[in-house]
Amino acid sequence: xxxxxxxxxxxxxxxxxxxxxxxxxxxxxxxxxxxxxxxxxxxxxxxxxxxxxxxxxxxxxxxxxxxxxxxxxxxxxxxxxxxxxxxxxxxxxxxxxxxxxxxxxxxxxxxxxxxxxxxxxxxxxxxxxxxxxxxxxxxxxxxxxxxxxxxxxxxxxxxxxxxxxxxxxxxxxxxxxxxxxxxxxxxxxxxxxxxxxxxxxxxxxxxxxxxxxxxxxxxxxxxxxxxxxxxxxxxxxxxxxxxxxxxxxxxxxxxxxxxxxxxxxxxxxxxxxxxxxxxxxxxxxxxxxxxxxxxxxxxxxxxxxxxxxxxxxxxxxxxxxxxx
Amino acid sequence: xxxxxxxxxxxxxxxxxxxxxxxxxxxxxxxxxxxxxxxxxxxxxxxxxxxxxxxxxxxxxxxxxxxxxxxxxxxxxxxxxxxxxxxxxxxxxxxxxxxxxxxxxxxxxxxxxxxxxxxxxxxxxxxxxxxxxxxxxxxxxxxxxxxxxxxxxxxxxxxxxxxxxxxxxxxxxxxxxxxxxxxxxxxxxxxxxxxxxxxxxxxxxxxxxxxxxxxxxxxxxxxxxxxxxxxxxxxxxxxxxxxxxxxxxxxxxxxxxxxxxxxxxxxxxxxxxxxxxxxxxxxxxxxxxxxxxxxxxxxxxxxxxxxxxxxxxxxxxxxxxxxx
Numbered sequence: 001x002x003x004x005x006x007x008x009x010x011x012x013x014x015x016x017x018x019x020x021x022x023x024x025x026x027x028x029x030x031x032x033x034x035x036x037x038x039x040x041x042x043x044x045x046x047x048x049x050x051x052x053x054x055x056x057x058x059x060x061x062x063x064x065x066x067x068x069x070x071x072x073x074x075x076x077x078x079x080x081x082x083x084x085x086x087x088x089x090x091x092x093x094x095x096x097x098x099x100x101x102x103x104x105x106x107x108x109x110x111x112x113x114x115x116x117x118x119x120x121x122x123x124x125x126x127x128x129x130x131x132x133x134x135x136x137x138x139x140x141x142x143x144x145x146x147x148x149x150x151x152x153x154x155x156x157x158x159x160x161x162x163x164x165x166x167x168x169x170x171x172x173x174x175x176x177x178x179x180x181x182x183x184x185x186x187x188x189x190x191x192x193x194x195x196x197x198x199x200x201x202x203x204x205x206x207x208x209x210x211x212x213x214x215x216x217x218x219x220x221x222x223x224x225x226x227x228x229x230x231x232x233x234x235x236x237x238x239x240x241x242x243x244x245x246x247x248x249x250x251x252x253x254x255x256x257x258x259x260x261x262x263x264x265x266x267x268x269x270x271x272x273x274x275x276x277x278x279x280x281x282x283x284x285x286x287x288x289x290x291x292x293x294x295x296x297x298x299x300x301x302x303x304x305x306x307x308x309x310x311x312x313x314x315x316x317x318x319x320x321x322x323x324x
Numbered sequence: 325x326x327x328x329x330x331x332x333x334x335x336x337x338x339x340x341x342x343x344x345x346x347x348x349x350x351x352x353x354x355x356x357x358x359x360x361x362x363x364x365x366x367x368x369x370x371x372x373x374x375x376x377x378x379x380x381x382x383x384x385x386x387x388x389x390x391x392x393x394x395x396x397x398x399x400x401x402x403x404x405x406x407x408x409x410x411x412x413x414x415x416x417x418x419x420x421x422x423x424x425x426x427x428x429x430x431x432x433x434x435x436x437x438x439x440x441x442x443x444x445x446x447x448x449x450x451x452x453x454x455x456x457x458x459x460x461x462x463x464x465x466x467x468x469x470x471x472x473x474x475x476x477x478x479x480x481x482x483x484x485x486x487x488x489x490x491x492x493x494x495x496x497x498x499x500x501x502x503x504x505x506x507x508x509x510x511x512x513x514x515x516x517x518x519x520x521x522x523x524x525x526x527x528x529x530x531x532x533x534x535x536x537x538x539x540x541x542x543x544x545x546x547x548x549x550x551x552x553x554x555x556x557x558x559x560x561x562x563x564x565x566x567x568x569x570x571x572x573x574x575x576x577x578x579x580x581x582x583x584x585x586x587x588x589x590x591x592x593x594x595x596x597x598x599x600x601x602x603x604x605x606x607x608x609x610x611x612x613x614x615x616x617x618x619x620x621x622x623x624x625x626x627x628x629x630x631x632x633x634x635x636x637x638x639x640x641x642x643x644x645x646x647x648x
Binding site: 022023133164166167168169170172175176179180183189190191192193194195196197198199200202203226227228229230231233234237271272274275276277278279280281282283284285286287288289292293 | 346347457488490491492493494496499500503504507513514515516517518519520521522523524526527550551553554555557558561595596598599600601602603604605606607608609610611612613616617
């Protein structure tokens with residue numbers, strides 16, 4: 001897929017507005033770092049690796065106006081969980097040529113996606129049914145994707161029977177974004193309600209469950225889209241390999257375990273309104289964390305661009321060497 | 325709650341149209357058994373116990389026009405999973421006075437709800453957090469409800485801290501119906517996305533998970549709303565008691581295990597459209613069973629109007645004696 005959802009062209013950032021998909025393809029033309037920060041905060045740009053790239057370009061834009069420190073602090077406040085954001089900010093802040101560094105981050109992520117796809121597909125022995133959650137393809141990363149990158153690579157290698165997409169409430173990234181992306185590439189898939197994952201596993205043979213990550217602690221505990229923990233638990237019950245696919249830029253070596261990962265709480269409107277329509281009665285209270293943390297013991301493999309890791313995970317050293 | 329969602333008044337059936345809730349309270353005025361069958365099939369009336377009551381009155385209406393056999397066969401085709409439907413049809417078909425029998429079924433269900441609420445609340449030792457799925461109150465039964473009846477009874481006895489409602493995709497019965505009903509009664513609750521159940525259990529102390537049932541096999545395997553199996557598995561992981569609440573009219577003594585329960589597949593539109601708005605790209609395929617089957621080994625208790633049962637379940641005899 002040649003989609004480039006965050007492209008820096010002649011001093012401006014051209015961004016595909018994911019909030020409007022799949023019904024409309026709206027491209028935002030961002031000329032200031034403030035606009036870029038807003039695009040991240042309002043989830044026009046989403047997906048941990050893509051957030052990192054967008055933040056890198058935002059800082060490159062801020063550098064030109066002498067606002068790099070102010071911009072860095074503002075960008076840090078946009079989304080608290082995705083660690084790629086903080087890694088990208090630190091790299092660009094400290095780089096002699098911020099724009100060159102932003103380009104480098106993007107190119108590294110594109111290459112990492114390709115490697116993750118190949119490593120992940122290497123875990124499959126035959127045409128496989130793979131369940132996945134959220135949006136983890138070319139709308140969440142600058143390349144082919146992480147978990148969805150494994151699905152695409154498997155398809156190319158005749159190792160995909162069917163992808164099963166969790167619709168992924170509350171924002172329905174599976175139903176809207178993953179479905180749109182796989183439709184574009186004619187890759188076979190079906191969508192299920194999130195709660196139907198266990199029933200699907202009970203009724204069908206499933207070969208792999210693959211999810212992305214927003215932050216991975218040194219011990220392998222992984223923060224990802226709300227629902228991932230549920231999916232990992234039911235995968236364990238049905239003895240299906242549960243794989244986390246992420247670039248090493250998603251590893252936070254400073255955090256020993258998942259307990260230290262900050263979890264973003266989001267607005268009630270994400271639950272009580274759908275498609276601009278009020279669904280719930282008035283005054284309904286909700287609990288709406290954007291992410292949950294899956295303990296490392298439920299993760300069969302962590303697939304990165306540097307290879308496939310198995311438990312017990314000790315990812316601190318991997319990330320530290322990558323940062324050098 | 326004095327709501328009476330299926331009321332037989334002077335030869336007509338007055339039914340609250342659950343499809344319009346919570347935004348509108350629309351009452352359907354049904355004067356023929358065919359209209360009543362349609363209300364069941366299109367889910368204006370839903371919930372296994374309430375479907376049974378509506379079918380009983382539909383047959384009483386058909387009796388007056390000499391169409392009872394034809395109506396019975398048509399009603400059997402409306403919803404395949406809820407066994408209360410078949411039990412009610414058999415009782416009214418064989419009764420000397422069909423209308424009296426329909427009234428009797430309704431009154432028995434109202435009394436059963438009350439007993440279920442009391443038996444269920446007796447399992448709680450202190451003010452409790454109870455997670456539940458789908459709609460199981462006065463919109464799913466003719467009385468206070470099954471799982472929601474336990475929550476309401478617990479609230480009255482100062483044994484409820486908070487109810488946590490799964491929104492229950494695809495039709496959002498938790499977000500729309502359970503939330504509306506608890507709001508009416510000022511019972512404290514929050515709504516979560518279905519996939520957030522495991523994360524909620526990980527972050528909070530939960531005392532009970534309670535669900536209703538559409539059909540219970542003799543060995544305790546239980547068909548209920550899609551998502552119930554997921555909820556039972558994560559409850560088991562977090563060592564939270566998982567309770568099925570249902571009248572004995574929901575037990576199918578002729579079916580030894582859950583494998584024999586027919587599962588209704590519903591339209592793709594339930595997934596790809598929400599609030600009359602197309603959410604997914606065109607031509608998206610879905611897998612959309614209305615129910616899943618939870619194995620008896622994951623069910624801590626089955627709470628009926630005849631008492632609380634614990635594994636191993638042998639429910640065939642209980643139901644047989646109830647039918648006499």
